[in-house]
Amino acid sequence: MTLELLFKDELKGFYKSKVMLVLWVGLPILTIIMFYGTGGNVEGMPMSTLTAIVLGSVGGVLSAAMLVSSIIVEKEKHVYDLFLIRPVKRRDIVLSKFMSIYLCVAVAGFISLSIGLVIDSVRFGGISSPILGATFNALLLALSMMAIACSAGVLIGFISSSMLVGIILVIYGANQLSVMAALPSLLLPEQAWLALIPGVLLPVILLLVAMRVFEKKEL
Amino acid sequence: MAVSDSNVSDVVGLDSVSKFYGRFQALDKVTFEIHKGDIFGYIGPNGAGKTTTIKILVGLLKKFDGSVRYDGLSVKDSWMMISKKIGYLPQATGFQEWRTVNHALTTFGKLSGVSGSALAGRIDSVLERIGISDIKDKKINQLSGGTVQKVGMAQAILHEPEILILDEPMAGLDPKSRFEFKEIFKDLSKGGTTIFFSSHILSDVQDLANRIGILNGGRLTHLGTVVDLEERMKLPKEVDVVLSKDSGKWRNKLSVRGIREVVEPDPHHLIVRLEKGADIDAVVDELIRQLLASDCRIRKVSPVAPTLEELYMRYLGGAEQQ
Numbered sequence: 399m400t401l402e403l404l405f406k407d408e409l410k411g412f413y414k415s416k417v418m419l420v421l422w423v424g425l426p427i428l429t430i431i432m433f434y435g436t437g438g439n440v441e442g443m444p445m446s447t448l449t450a451i452v453l454g455s456v457g458g459v460l461s462a463a464m465l466v467s468s469i470i471v472e473k474e475k476h477v478y479d480l481f482l483i484r485p486v487k488r489r490d491i492v493l494s495k496f497m498s499i500y501l502c503v504a505v506a507g508f509i510s511l512s513i514g515l516v517i518d519s520v521r522f523g524g525i526s527s528p529i530l531g532a533t534f535n536a537l538l539l540a541l542s543m544m545a546i547a548c549s550a551g552v553l554i555g556f557i558s559s560s561m562l563v564g565i566i567l568v569i570y571g572a573n574q575l576s577v578m579a580a581l582p583s584l585l586l587p588e589q590a591w592l593a594l595i596p597g598v599l600l601p602v603i604l605l606l607v608a609m610r611v612f613e614k615k616e617l
Numbered sequence: 618m619a620v621s622d623s624n625v626s627d628v629v630g631l632d633s634v635s636k637f638y639g640r641f642q643a644l645d646k647v648t649f650e651i652h653k654g655d656i657f658g659y660i661g662p663n664g665a666g667k668t669t670t671i672k673i674l675v676g677l678l679k680k681f682d683g684s685v686r687y688d689g690l691s692v693k694d695s696w697m698m699i700s701k702k703i704g705y706l707p708q709a710t711g712f713q714e715w716r717t718v719n720h721a722l723t724t725f726g727k728l729s730g731v732s733g734s735a736l737a738g739r740i741d742s743v744l745e746r747i748g749i750s751d752i753k754d755k756k757i758n759q760l761s762g763g764t765v766q767k768v769g770m771a772q773a774i775l776h777e778p779e780i781l782i783l784d785e786p787m788a789g790l791d792p793k794s795r796f797e798f799k800e801i802f803k804d805l806s807k808g809g810t811t812i813f814f815s816s817h818i819l820s821d822v823q824d825l826a827n828r829i830g831i832l833n834g835g836r837l838t839h840l841g842t843v844v845d846l847e848e849r850m851k852l853p854k855e856v857d858v859v860l861s862k863d864s865g866k867w868r869n870k871l872s873v874r875g876i877r878e879v880v881e882p883d884p885h886h887l888i889v890r891l892e893k894g895a896d897i898d899a900v901v902d903e904l905i906r907q908l909l910a911s912d913c914r915i916r917k918v919s920p921v922a923p924t925l926e927e928l929y930m931r932y933l934g935g936a937e938q939q
Contacts, residue, residue, distance in 0.1 A: 400728065407724055425808045475711035480772060483675045483705045484728040560781040617677050 401490040405483075408498035417464050417499075421506035424455055429510045433517050445521065449514035450536030453507045454576065457540070461503040462572040465495060465548060466564040479617055483511025489609040492552060496605060500548045507540050520604025535583070535590030542579035542597020547572045549601035553608040556615065575600065628653045628780060628811045629674065634683035636669050636835075643669040645835040646683070651780075651813055651828075656806050658826030659815040660929065665832040667815040671784045674813070675705045687780070701730055701828040704778035708785045711767030714758035718744070718768050721757065722775055729776035743771045763790050770798065775804065781805065783814035787821055799825055830924060831932065839932065846928050853877065854897050855921040856904065858887040862914035870911050874899040888921070903928060 412418050429449045473507060481491060515533060519525045550572035558564040578600060580594030627650040636644040644666045651657050657758060661667050672678040673685055675698045683694045687699045702888060712721050726736045745749045746769050752760060760768065766789055773781060781802075787795045795818075802812055802825055816822050823843060831839040831846075841847055863885050871879065875895030880888045891900055897920055908915055 403724065403727055410720075411713055470711065476707060476709060477711040477713055479675075479677060479707050479711065480705070480725060480769075481728065482677060483700060483703060484725065485700050485730070486728055506734070604749050616680065617672070 400486055401493060402520050404486070404494035405497050408494045409501065410435045411468075412416065412498055412502050420464075421457065421461065421502050422509060424460075424514050425453060425506040426510045428452065428456065429513045429517075430510070442614075445514045446516040447532045447535045447536040447555055448480075448512075449510050450507070450533065450540040452509055454540035454543030454579070455573065457503045457506055458544040458555050458576045459568060459573045461544065462501045462547040462551030462554070462568045463565055464498050465551035466555040466558070466568050467561060468575075470493065470558060470561050470564055471551070473556075473559065476617065482617065488534065492556070492605060492609045492612055496548055496552045496601075499551070500545060503544050504541060507537070507544065511537060511540075515518075535593075538590055538597070539579055539593045542593040543576040545601045546579055547576040549608070550575050550603035553611065556608050556612045560566075619906075627651065628655075628688060629813070630684075630686045631670070631674075632684045632686070634670070634673060634681055634685060636666070636673065636678065636681040638891075642679070643835055644673075647832070647835075647837045648683075649830055649837055649840050651811060653811055654806060654809060655828055656802060656812045656826050657814070657815065658822035658829040659832065660817075660819065660822055660829060661815075661832035662933065666835040667832055670832070671813075671815060674782050675703060676700060701776070702779040704773035704776065704781045706769050706773040706781075706783045706786050707768075708788070710765055710772075712757040712768065712830050714763065715756065717754050717756050718749070718760075718771075719753045721768065722772055724752040725772045727777050727927055729778075733846045739775060740771075743775050744768055746801065747771050748794075763794060766790060767794065770801075774801075778810065780813070783812070785816055787813055787816060787818055795821065819926040819929055820924070829925075831929070833933065835863055843925050843928070846925075846932065847923060850923075850928055850931055851893060852923050852928070854891045854895070855892070856889040856897070856901060857917070857919050857921050858889060858904070858908070858915065860885045860887070860908070860913050862912075863915040864912040867908055867911035867913060871904075871907055873900055873903045873907060875905070885916075892920065 399533075428451075429445075432448065432452060433445055445528050478491060482488065511533060515525060515529075517527055522529065547568075551568060554564050554567045554572065558567060578596045579593045582595060586592060627866075629651040631650075632648055634644055634647045635642065647666070649669060659667055659670065669678065673692070676692050676699070676905050679693065687702065690699055692699060716724075722740045722743070723736060726739065727733075729737055740753075741750070744753055747770055749764060749767050749771070752764060757765065757768070767787075770786065773783070787798050790798060799821065801812075806812055812825075814825075826843070828842055829839070829846065830837055839849070841849075875892055877890045877892045880890070882888060889900075889904060891897060901918060901920070905915060905918060
């Protein structure tokens, strides 16, 4: 019940602080800019695939940076004190942060991919099953990359007390780490689902470490 | 030496609590009990360890030596059960700024176990009690520091806790708000709530607290009432006398055993300083008799109790000399 309440609250927070707006409007706009910016020439690659890859990278880093800044500011202002003096487990705070931003960025991903599919259907005069297949594979990759970036953002937020250091770590650490999701499919291009292995495993490890760090932290 | 005053009705007990930040020792074997219904004032200079004690009491600091118990339950083992009984106001209240006051209180109320149907009514009543009903739908980032402090107070008492722990609750409040807070504390105490608070405003501590603890350099050096501290300090007593008619004859005639000196700060106003150990009642009886015999008329005679501030400053001065 506590986790559900915290999760809903965090979502409301992202909605009210315009984070959702940035992701849900900004990323789809980026898709359209990409298409027209390249003059529609994306070397035969379906637009939806390109969108998913860019989303995984940009959306992941963007949401990780938002997480880091929100967690560092909240730590500075002792926001968590009023939660932790109540029957709230620290791990619920960590999980609610991750789940809410991940849901936001995943929805932004679906919206952007849908736009990519619409563009592809216009370009190719319909959506063929290879395009759908490529889009699905790209979606798996994007979701995995975003999960890794978001969980890394949570960990960095709880470790770092400096905003600048936090953001640098996101750009150089979370971004590089999220690329791990693409490694299996580079080795075995036909097995796109393999992106889910690092996409699930790494976030679980990063979140467990974040919970441990927050558990040990003296506020 | 640990200071203690054990009592069977203890609600909270700290036993030999020590806390280190690296090599720095913030608390050194602090031992005291807070009794049911107490308003306990916790005072000490900056850096004495007051906030560290409070953070240990509310479970925010978990790494410390010694034990802290609420009704016999250890904070280290049973925090989830204990936390429902506690209300806490930190020194700087931090809220997520996108929340409205109502939303923040709704969340904290739910987390503290206040049921959905009762919660809305409880929020209204608490906001009204604190005098901030008009800001219910305002965002936290639109409020002044003092008003955020009041919202902090609202979240602390929302779930009707048995024990209220407050870190500098009246810092940053205007005199009117300070008076209102003190009235709230008194009402809560009458209703059976145990209150533990730290403060730098010693007049507030004197107004409110029935027991005080003085922390200095991480050590609890005094535990008891203000009167206990007064007796411990053995300050010379004073009597304040206001005359409606001052013949002036008393200057040559006055000879009362136990009086050290008489000072006239203003016309018709005498401050009579007594020798240490003098019997104040006997001195006042004889003083009145001799003043009347000197053709004076008396409007007021009252013993002057030293303020907590005076006692505290002398106490700290003594501690520094030692």
